[in-house]
Amino acid sequence: MIPPAALAIHLSIGQVYAFSVFNLPLSQIIGVTESVPGDWKLTTIGWIFSIAIVFLGLSAAVFGKWLERVGPRKAMFIAALCFSGGFFVSSLGVYLHQIWIVYLGYGVLGGIGLGIGYISPVSTLIKWFPDRPGMATGMAIMGFGGGAMIGSPLAVALLDYFSTPDSVGVSETFLVMGAVYFALMMFGVITVRIPPKDWKPEGYVPSEKPRKLITNNHVNADTALKTPQFWLLWVILCVNVTAGIGVLGQASPMIQEMFEGVITAEAAAGFVGLLSLFNLVGRFFWSSLSDKIGRKTVYAIYFGLGLLMYTLIPTLGRLDTAIWFVIGFGIIMSMYGGGFSTIPAYLRDLFGTYQVGAIHGRLLTAWSTAGILGPVLVNYIREIQINAGVDKAEAYTVTMYIMAGLLLIGLVCNYLVKEVDPKYHMFKKKDEE
Amino acid sequence: MKDTSQNQHEVEKTPVIKIALAWLFVSIPLMWGIYQVVLKSLPLFTGS
Numbered sequence: 001m002i003p004p005a006a007l008a009i010h011l012s013i014g015q016v017y018a019f020s021v022f023n024l025p026l027s028q029i030i031g032v033t034e035s036v037p038g039d040w041k042l043t044t045i046g047w048i049f050s051i052a053i054v055f056l057g058l059s060a061a062v063f064g065k066w067l068e069r070v071g072p073r074k075a076m077f078i079a080a081l082c083f084s085g086g087f088f089v090s091s092l093g094v095y096l097h098q099i100w101i102v103y104l105g106y107g108v109l110g111g112i113g114l115g116i117g118y119i120s121p122v123s124t125l126i127k128w129f130p131d132r133p134g135m136a137t138g139m140a141i142m143g144f145g146g147g148a149m150i151g152s153p154l155a156v157a158l159l160d161y162f163s164t165p166d167s168v169g170v171s172e173t174f175l176v177m178g179a180v181y182f183a184l185m186m187f188g189v190i191t192v193r194i195p196p197k198d199w200k201p202e203g204y205v206p207s208e209k210p211r212k213l214i215t216n217n218h219v220n221a222d223t224a225l226k227t228p229q230f231w232l233l234w235v236i237l238c239v240n241v242t243a244g245i246g247v248l249g250q251a252s253p254m255i256q257e258m259f260e261g262v263i264t265a266e267a268a269a270g271f272v273g274l275l276s277l278f279n280l281v282g283r284f285f286w287s288s289l290s291d292k293i294g295r296k297t298v299y300a301i302y303f304g305l306g307l308l309m310y311t312l313i314p315t316l317g318r319l320d321t322a323i324w325f326v327i328g329f330g331i332i333m334s335m336y337g338g339g340f341s342t343i344p345a346y347l348r349d350l351f352g353t354y355q356v357g358a359i360h361g362r363l364l365t366a367w368s369t370a371g372i373l374g375p376v377l378v379n380y381i382r383e384i385q386i387n388a389g390v391d392k393a394e395a396y397t398v399t400m401y402i403m404a405g406l407l408l409i410g411l412v413c414n415y416l417v418k419e420v421d422p423k424y425h426m427f428k429k430k431d432e433e
Numbered sequence: 434m435k436d437t438s439q440n441q442h443e444v445e446k447t448p449v450i451k452i453a454l455a456w457l458f459v460s461i462p463l464m465w466g467i468y469q470v471v472l473k474s475l476p477l478f479t480g481s
Contacts, residue, residue: 001447004455011463143459149466184462191455263477270474277470326477 001191002128006121006140008188009076012181013083013117014147016056017276019049019106021155025168029097032168040099048090048107050372055111057368060119064361065221067116072124072192079117080185086110087178094171117185118144118364121192122344123357128195130353131204134295134345138287141341145280149273154180213296213417217425218352224359227420229350232413236299237343238366238373239410243306243403244336245374247329250382250396251275255325257393258317271326275333282334287341295346296417302335303411310404314397340367350420377402 026045027035035041067075089105121140129136158176162169200206206216224230247254252268263271290298309332316325343363348356378399385395 001452001455004452004459007459007463011459143463146463146466149470150462153466153469187455187458267476270477273470274474274477277467277474280467322477 002121002125002193003136003139005076005188005191006125007143008184008191009079009117009121010140010143011147011150012184013079013114014144015151015177015181016049016052016110016114017145017148018151018155019052021152021159022170022173025159025163025170026094026102028168029094029170032166044099048102051103051107052086052111052114053371054368055108056114056118057365057371059112059115060361060364061115062361063112063116064119064358065355067120067361068123068221068355068358071194072120073189075116075120076185076189076192079113079120080182080189081113082109083113083117083185084178084182086113087174087181091171091174091178094174115361115364119357119361121188122360123353123355124192124194126344126348126353126356127199129201130199130206131201132288132291133348134290134342135284135288137344138284138338138341141287141344142280142283142337144340145276145283145337148276149280151177213294213419214349215352215420215425217420217422218354219350219359219420219424220426221355221358221362223424223426224351224355225362227351227424229417229420230359230363232417233343233346233350234363234366235413236410236417237339237363238370239406239413240302240306240336240339241367241370242374242377243310243406244333244339245370246378246399246403248272248275248333248336249375250378250399251329254396255322258325258396259322260393263322271329274326275329278330278333279337282337283341286335286338287345290342290345295342295349296414298338298342299346299414300411302339303407303414306332306335307404307407307411310400310407313400317393317396350417354426 023042023045026048027039027042030036030039063075086106086109089109090102091105093099093101093103093105122137125136125140126133155173155177158173159169162172207214219227251272252265255263255271256265256268286298286302309328313325313328313332316328319325344356344360347359347363351359381399381402382395385398386392390398
């Protein structure tokens with residue numbers, strides 16, 4: 001029952017990736033069919049998502065230790081209240097046409113719900129599945145990837161239903177979505193359980209002999225911050241997400257400009273959808289594989305193969321057919337998703353299970369950083385290129401090489417990851433309290 | 434809101450039907466989402 005509970009939470013909060021569906025309607029609240037003076041600008045609306053992602057990272061970092069203390073059920077309940085509350089407050093903000101209320105609602109309140117919701121099932125899953133922590137967390141975090149797939153068509157359907165000649169229907173859509181996600185998250189709240197002390201799955205015998213890079217000891221969240229391993233994983237997550245987010249945001253114009261006359265805007269939208277499917281499958285596939293071949297090896301594949309793929313993309317973009325380009329990007333996106341879902345198990349291997357949820361929460365500040373760094377880096381480099389007279393399709397080449405460079409940094413950091421120095425370990429008896 | 438109720442006891446076996454229903458509950462929206470994505474991505478392969 002625990003994986004469906006975790007999946008319910010992540011499928012809900014993963015809606016954040018589909019927030020861009022609201023960009024256009026939010027920019028036409030007064031004009032309804034077109035933006036008129038007084039309507040919010042797209043740049044103003046863009047801040048809603050950015051604030052939510054920043055608060056995701058901050059709340060995951062701040063509330064991680066609290067979550068370890070109160071348990072997943074209470075944390076999931078608070079996450080459900082915050083996330084759905086964010087929709088309700090934003091609905092009021094849209095109704096009153098006050099952007100600061102929407103920032104406060106979906107951005108701050110919703111963002112806190114995202115952060116707490118994201119980390120709430122992770123440590124519980126690792127404890128329920130000590131034999132397959134990668135698969136278990138991969139299943140939940142896969143839900144976050146799938147959240148956009150549900151959130152986007154659901155929002156489109158609701159907007160269609162509620163829109164009238166006088167209203168774009170966003171306020172009503174927010175109300176319904178808040179209620180729907182609250183119900184889905186409450187399913188997770190009701191069904192989640194923490195395992196009994198010393199719980200082991202049937203037939204599972206934990207290895208007495210310490211395996212390379214998998215500790216039987218524990219490091220608490222505050223001490224983890226003092227270890228080089230935490231910061232190496234922070235950089236690993238940051239560069240992996242920066243590279244992925246950077247190109248994900250550009251995927252639609254990129255394929256249209258690289259295959260001008262071949263790929264229509266509609267087909268490009270299909271391409272973006274397909275990438276999210278690769279992202280979803282990658283989250284489960286790669287993290288499950290990491291249980292067999294080890295976390296370090298999997299991350300070496302992400303960065304090694306990713307580096308190769310990013311370098312190949314400009315060449316694939318010059319072929320007559322887009323199929324290889326689509327496959328190449330699909331592999332990149334699967335590893336982008338895998339980077340998210342394998343990190344909790346990597347943390348468990350290095351720091352033990354004691355406060356793995358709290359450590360994971362603190363590591364997610366790397367995601368917030370990447371959320372700003374990725375798009376800025378890609379847009380900035382592209383603008384410089386185009387201003388220098390480089391062809392639009394060719395301007396992506398440099399971007400791809402820079403992303404490959406980022407992955408090289410990740411590859412080096414991953415190589416440097418070693419066992420945590422025993423001086424950071426907690427005493428066994430204290431751990432088990 | 435206590436989630437430690439089972440902590441002191443042995444884990445009770447959850448009936449298979451309950452597990453199946455729980456998976457069904459979360460799988461339906463996920464499958465609907467995947468179906469929508471596949472539908473949307475068809476023009477990429479049909480060239481329309």
